[in-house]
Amino acid sequence: MKVLQVLPELNSGGVERGTLELGAHLIRQGHESLVLSGGGRLVSELESDGSRHITLPVGKKSLSTLFLARQVRALLESERPDILHLRSRVPAWLLWLVWRKLSPSSRPRLVTTVHGFYSVSRWSQIMCRGERVICVSESIRDYVRSNYPTTPDERLRVVPRGVDPAAYPYGFQPDSDWRSQFESEFPTTIGKRLITLPGRITRLKGHGDFIKIFNQLKDDPSLHGLIVGGAHPRKKDYESEIHQAVREAGLSERITFTGNRSDLREILAVSTLVLSLTRQPESFGRTTLEALSLGIPVAGYALGGVMEQLELLYPKGLLPPLDPDASLPIIRELLAAPAAVTRENPFTLQRMLEGTLEVYDELVSTK
Structure with missing residues (x-):
């Protein structure tokens, strides 16, 4: 054929x-x-x-x-x-x-x-x-x-x-060389629990909601936010807008922009919690599934394909759609006492x- x-x-x-x-x-x-x-x-x-x-x-x-x-x-x-x-x-x-x-x-x-x-x-x-x-x-x-x-x-x-469970094995952790290199590049992440928002920098991905949520979590010094992904040249104005919003919220030392990365698997694996805050339903949501395959808790708006994943694999991570304020208690609970992610993954x-x-x-x- x-x-x-x-x-x-x-x-x-x-x-x-x-x-x-x-x-x-x-x-x-x-x-x-x-x-x-x-x-x-x-x-x-x-x-x-x-x-x-x-x-x-x-x-x-x-x-x-x-x-x-x-x-x-x-x-x-x-x-x-x-x-x-x-x-x-x-x-x-x-x-x-x-x-x-x-x-x-x-x-x-x-x-x-x-x-x-x-x-x-x-x-x-x-x-x-x-x-x-x-x-x-x-x-x-x-x-x-x-x-x-x-x-x-x-x-x-x-x-x-x-996703390939061999490429994203449950319980995977990157080696010490990778961790040393990552912490050398982003020293503000050292010793922190990472809350990660992966995805290209576009208005639909919910970066504004991420900043609102993290602003309410900043009283916990153990937490650090990661925005993983770059912006298309046509989206540079929006990228500047998000950087400005982080500065205005006083979170420049608490939220790190990594840009495009080829080591997203490793970043997901060292994250405490991965978020999906897309403002429109995702058709599926690849990065959330990759995190779940690794055994990393995911919290996401109950919309589209992400909702399908979470209902089956991690229902405690379902968030009220498009409502960062109502999502905050659920996120706090997951950070305080995260439930284990199931190993059984049909996707x-x-x-x-x-x-x-x-x-x-x-x-x-x-x-």
Whole structure:
């Protein structure tokens, strides 16, 4: 089986990481894996795992992207993939417009994945145009059913995202060399209990709520806040706004900004509590699942995919949605007497990979 996955770029993020994981799994299973994107820093890792990468600016939000249609058609006709898997709206529109004009007898079978709670519009509806539509959580399936009722229910398949328990083993602790290096880089964290907010710096991730919550916890000198993640160049103004809010709250020595990190696993593993304060429902929530897989308590707003995780794996961490004041007593309780995180975790990478290939097999077998 030859599979072509398409997404805007390969730099960072859950969609990008999932693309790499699926590509590597396809190769291990004896299939052929291709990825079409605008490129990025993860291309070398993708190719080292055996996939082939094809570079075209298919994710550029411009009408000029449509002029790539001829190249895309030539690509599909020369490569003749069995499965065309679309993962993002801009490239999905381009590829779908080309795909629908190909002969139904020879064109690839079409799979789309709804990765998020997109704004409801005809623009977003493209992600429901697949012959099979993968939903990354039960919450996403409910969203599709409610907002795009013309999507045939028999096309929907729930394949939850997952993490590799071998990569995020329960009880993992980083070695002393890593800890020494981290504390040398961020000396204000030495000897502290860390409350960590992971994720890219965008307005949706709830940094303002994090500052409000930590401001109420500052009477405990043992606590230190970590904001782990960087900002896209277009979000630099917001990043400056959050830094200013930390200074105005008098928390400059109590909250540390780490920027982008390649050692998030280690940071999660040394955290006392990981927070998810996203202002809109997460489709799934990869970093919260990574923390739970490590056995680290997570507290998150009871919304979307994060709520699904916590209800099953750590119900004591469910917080009243979008209400930092009402969340504070729960967070204080978790800091005072944290309940153990269950080891039983159905959200594994292997189940995600197998579930995706089952969708592919289902389509190819009926070709």
